Each structure stands twice: as structure tokens, then as C-alpha cells.
Amino acid sequence: MREYDYVVVGHLTVDELWSDAGVKLRLGGAASYGSVFASGLGLSSVVVTKVGEDFPQQYTEYLRSMGVDLSGLARSQHPTTRFRIFLREASVVASMVCRSAPILAADIAHFRGKVIHLGPVAGEIPSETVFQARENSEVLALDLQGILREFGASGELKLNPARLEPLRGISLVAHANWSEAVAATGIGDPVLSAKILMKTFGLAAVTMGADGAIVAGHEGTLRVGAVKLQGS
Structure with missing residues (x-):
């Protein structure tokens, strides 16, 4: 089992930022922000994620340049999770364009962390993966965002508290x-x-x-x- 100070689990994403100035692409997801921050503190950090063959090479190069271990990155037949974010004067409106494959308990079984941070963005972490992360960590942190989120047929986002039920008591x-x-x-x-x-x-x-x-x-x-x- 590989041991780290910080293990972050969740989809790396490609975010489309739409504004009056046009469309820009950026690397997104809690897995990207958290791993870079932890590495900057001098901690050993690894990302456990799934992306598609469409995931830009410059993003993996950037993460490696920041000291992030990408041994937990797996390529999926599904496309990379992608969000379309409309930047308006008074609000930000987001929808999901596509979603990559779920991250299963087996995907994290060989990673142990002093801290495991579960940072789902699109329901990609099933409850079995949460239980496995609990076993593999001293401290387990969970962003509720990607558990609560549900997406409609057109990618529109809503929050459903019933999705937390399988995790109560952990x-x-x-x-x-x-x-x-x-x-x-x-x-x-x-x-x-x-x-x-x-x-x-x-x-x-x-x-x-x-x-x-x-x-x-x-x-x-x-x-x-x-x-x-x-x-x-």
C-alpha cells in the first residue's frame, strides 16, 4: 500500500468559462486545487481520479510540475467530466456537459493517507468508495457538494439531500x-x-x-x- 500525507479523490475536470469576452478552458475540480495546495505546503500528495482520452496533456504536465503524484490517474473510455460555467454580473450558472467513469473502492484500495480528501463534483464517488477511504485514512474529509448534486437531461444542476442517506453515521x-x-x-x-x-x-x-x-x-x-x- 502506498502511503501519503494527503490523498485527494475526485474527478479532475475541464471547465468551460463562458462570458461576454468569449470561452476559456481551465483545469477544475477539488482534486486539482487540493493536491496543488497540499504539495505547496511540502506534503506528499496524490490524486486518485478518472479522466478521458480528451484530458489535455498540459494539465497533467502542470500538476506534475507542482509536485503532485498522478499514479492514481486512470484513463477511461468515458470523456473527461466537463462543466459549462456562465459568468454573469450577479451570478454564476453551471451545467454539466459530460461525466467520466465513477471512482470505485478498488481504485483507492492501495492508497493510504494521513488525510484522505473526497472531493466529488458530479456524483462520481459511490458510498462503497467512502467506506474504503474511511479504512485507509487517519482523517477523512468529504465535500458534500458532489454527493448532493444531481443533473438533469440537459446537464442542469440541483441539490438532493436524500443522496446523503447512505453516508449517515460515518x-x-x-x-x-x-x-x-x-x-x-x-x-x-x-x-x-x-x-x-x-x-x-x-x-x-x-x-x-x-x-x-x-x-x-x-x-x-x-x-x-x-x-x-x-x-x-
């Missing part, structure tokens, strides 16, 4: 943004929704952009301010 760190926390709990107050998620999973973080985050554990609840970058 000890992990649950992360959701404010809208995802509302969808998961039915509660608009971020503190209360974080507490509900904590009771379900053990530890929970609800992020609120510039308003910071709420972290809830059995010992209490903490409000964390957002870091203000110079010039912002």
Missing part, C-alpha cells in the same frame, strides 16, 4: 458551502446547519465566502474569519 469531516448546507439540512442558519451536520458526521465546516466559516464539533462551535488578501 465518522468524517463534512464540508459544505452555505447553499449546500441549507440543501443538506433544510436550515438557513449556518451555525445550526453546521451543528446538524456535525451530529451526522462528527465534525463539520460550513464556508460562507467572504463571511468566513462555521466549524462545529462535539466540543463546541467556532466562527472563523475569512483571510483578507492584500489589495482585495
